[in-house]
Amino acid sequence: MPELPEVETVVRELNRALPGRRVKGVDVFRADALGAVAPETFAASMTGRAFGAVGRRGKFLLFELAPGGFLVAHLRMTGKFILAGPLPAPGAHHRVWFRLEDGQTLVFQDMRCFGTLAFVQRLEESPPLAELGVDPYAAEFTQAWLAAALKQSRAPLKHWLMDQHNIAGLGNIYACEVLFRTGISPRRRACRVTAEEARGLHRSIRAVLDQATRKNGTTISDFQRVDEKFGEFQRYLRVYGREGEPCPACGTAIRRIRQQQRSTFFCGTCQS
DNA sequence: AGCGGAACCTGTCGGC
């Protein structure tokens, strides 16, 4: 489901509601998200801790806890956090309830059970975080860094953009949109991007993510915000999901191809 | 290093 703008939207909403609330108990209805960790172990780690600031690194949600520790969550395709009342109606896809002392319940729901939840004492203990590339909003994400990093890889540019070891946060939708706005083919090898194109790519990445975040992300089928409202960026998508429709710039029919088992949407005329 | 394929799991949609 979510890429950086959707995760950022969830982070902002959780930050408005969650800090200061203490976990009274944890109910695990389905433990897939916990990996090899036993539900009782996870519940014991979380119970009695209070939520602090909520942050984000790439597509990972980081919940600061007091006294000490972090909840590290990844929503993958269909994970959601919903803040509900004291006795939520049990949903078919509810996986974990964090019952809070003030009577509210933080619900983690996940239809496809790909999402992950982990308690760690220190963020350095989380292997997936250590592997992440640069966040597009980090200071290190500069035009110069991008131009140099692209030179190192012969992978198709769209694949490179989606690889979280390079840049952490772009997924299928925004990779397609960024490439369209930069006028580069998704099939171009990363190392064949010129320095000038890299500058344009850098601008487009920031611009697309900024705009999508302002619109609270993209809801195609099932992204939902904490308050169960939807994102609005789907109205601004120029190529994603628009196979056969005219390119907004030149009118050529938008094409769809498969790359790395994923659909790529692009304009064969505007992008080369 | 790159790439195809399969896997994790569930739901929806379109075609026959």
Add this chain to the structure above:
DNA sequence: TGCCGACAGGTTCCGC
């Protein structure tokens, strides 16, 4: 109506 395959915003692992 029903079955079947394709597809879905993500990530990882395996083999060539």
